[in-house]
Amino acid sequence: MPELPEVETTRRGIAPHLEGREISEVIVRQPRLRVPVPGDLVERLVGARIGELARRAKYLLVPLAGGDSAGGHLAGGTLLWHLGMSGSLRIARLGELPKKHDHIDLVLEGGAILRYHDPRRFGFVDWLAGSPEQDPRLARLGPEPLSDAFDGERLFALSRGRRVAVKPFLMDNAVVVGVGNIYASEALFMAGIDPRRAAGRISRERYDRLAAAAREVLAAAITQGGTTLRDFVSGTGEPGYFKQRLNVYGRHGEPCRQCGAELRLVTLGQRASVYCPHCQI
DNA sequence: CCCGATTCCTGTAGGC
DNA sequence: TGCCTACAGGAATCGG
Numbered sequence: 001m002p003e004l005p006e007v008e009t010t011r012r013g014i015a016p017h018l019e020g021r022e023i024s025e026v027i028v029r030q031p032r033l034r035v036p037v038p039g040d041l042v043e044r045l046v047g048a049r050i051g052e053l054a055r056r057a058k059y060l061l062v063p064l065a066g067g068d069s070a071g072g073h074l075a076g077g078t079l080l081w082h083l084g085m086s087g088s089l090r091i092a093r094l095g096e097l098p099k100k101h102d103h104i105d106l107v108l109e110g111g112a113i114l115r116y117h118d119p120r121r122f123g124f125v126d127w128l129a130g131s132p133e134q135d136p137r138l139a140r141l142g143p144e145p146l147s148d149a150f151d152g153e154r155l156f157a158l159s160r161g162r163r164v165a166v167k168p169f170l171m172d173n174a175v176v177v178g179v180g181n182i183y184a185s186e187a188l189f190m191a192g193i194d195p196r197r198a199a200g201r202i203s204r205e206r207y208d209r210l211a212a213a214a215r216e217v218l219a220a221a222i223t224q225g226g227t228t229l230r231d232f233v234s235g236t237g238e239p240g241y242f243k244q245r246l247n248v249y250g251r252h253g254e255p256c257r258q259c260g261a262e263l264r265l266v267t268l269g270q271r272a273s274v275y276c277p278h279c280q281i
Numbered sequence: 282c283c284c285g286a287t288t289c290c291t292g293t294a295g296g297c
Numbered sequence: 298t299g300c301c302t303a304c305a306g307g308a309a310t311c312g313g
Contacts, residue, residue, distance in 0.1 A: 001306070034289065034307090058307075085306045086291080101291090120290045122307065137308090164284065173308075181306070270286070271306075 002083035004145065004178030005221035007058050010089050015053045017091045017112045018062070022049045025107035033103065034084060035124035044077065044127050045106065057141050057177035058082060060089070061132050077129050080137070084122025090115055142176045145214050150176050152208030159199035159207070166202060167195035168269030170214070179214055181271050183221065185249045187214040194280045195273045196266060220245065248274040 002010070023045045031037035038044070044064075051063035062079035081089070094111040104116040104125065116125070128135055143149035158175055159166075169175060170184045179187070188195045190213035193206060202210075224245065247257055252265035252274040261278040 003307095034309095082307080084290090084308095118290095119292065120306085122290065162283080168284090171307090269284090272304090 001085040001180070001182070002058060002087060002226075003180035003183055004055075004058060005183070005218055005224075006226035007055055007060055007083060007178075008222050009226040010083070011053050011055050011060055014089055014091055014114060018050045018108065018114060019052055020050065021108040021110060021112075022047065023106050024109050025105075027105040027107070028103070029098065029105075030101075030103040030121070033118070033121050033124040034082070035126055037104070037125060038127050041125070041127060045079075048076075050108075056132065056138055057144070057173060058180075059138065077127055078132050080126045080128055080132060080135065081116075082123050082125075084118060084120065084124070086120040087116065087118035087123030090117070140174060142172075142174050145176050145178055145218055150211060150215070152204060152211040155207040155211055156202075156204045159202065162200040163198050165195060165268045166193060166197050166199045166210075167273055168271070169199035170210070171269065171271070176214070178218070181273075182246070182249045183214065183217050185274055186217045186247060189248045189276060189280060190217060192280055195268055195275050248276065250274065 024047075026042045026045045028037050028041065048064040048066065051065055054061040054063070060079075060081040060083075062081065064077050064079065066076065083089070092105075092113040092115040094107070094113060096113070096115075098105065098115070099117070101119045102115055102117050103121070106114040108114065116123075132138055143154070155170075155175070159169060162169060167184050167188060170179055170187065171181065185195070187210060191206065191210040193202065193210060248263055252263050252272075254263055255261065256263055256276040256279055259276065259278045261276055263274050264277050266273050266275070
């Protein structure tokens with residue numbers, strides 16, 4: 001499911017096919033996504049030229065400018081795209097027939113198609129008129145986990161007095177963005193921290209380890225093209241290969257790769273959480 | 282403010 | 298080409 005590494009893998013995969021190209025046609029087969037597809041999306045996009053793709057948290061940002069044949073009065077703004085938990089964006093060839101759950105196509109000049117597939121429809125695409133950072137969905141987000149603004153000091157400072165378990169704390173987008181269930185589980189294993197531990201009762205030193213672990217696991221996952229559990233494919237249609245590197249996520253009942261103890265499953269913040277009762281304290 | 286619960290959706294797994 | 302239920306989850310939202 002798309003977390004930060006999967007969105008980043010998608011951005012890198014589709015960017016060379018999109019940037020600088022004009023959108024010649026837009027096909028919306030299913031407008032009922034998590035957020036309804038804007039009624040004027042097609043007229044906003046047709047004729048627009050795509051700028052440099054960016055990512056903020058798990059959002060993909062597609063800036064639009066007026067194209068040569070647009071007339072121009074509607075061109076501009078930014079697409080805000082979220083892949084939800086089963087969404088993928090990939091490049092399809094002109095003439096490749098859509099399959100079930102292929103909800104949106106952006107047909108580009110030159111014949112490539114950006115195709116959005118999302119069986120569970122938890123994702124969405126929205127159009128923003130102004131600065132993306134002023135959108136309420138982006139305005140209150142914490143720092144990027146791979147930026148200098150994310151470190152053990154921040155985790156320590158924000159967690160004082162908090163009784164919530166450290167795992168949902170790490171998954172809180174106001175604390176740090178982009179860390180979903182998979183990578184929170186893996187980072188806590190790497191740092192040797194019990195996911196059930198109250199966030200406010202973890203030392204500064206251990207938060208330094210946790211921040212470093214989160215950074216490391218996310219960077220490694222990006223290198224591997226993300227994690228494919230079921231649906232995820234990159235912008236070029238490839239699965240991600242980080243699944244084979246997972247130490248705890250989805251492995252409850254199996255032996256810990258470090259110590260051999262049986263991995264345990266608990267629920268924290270309404271999310272399945274797997275941990276090693278021996279290595280994580 | 283803090284925290285837990287609920288909601289959206291559909292494919293898959295597991296029990297019978 | 299068996300039916301039924303539980304579960305997966307990002308993030309907005311609500312209630313205590």
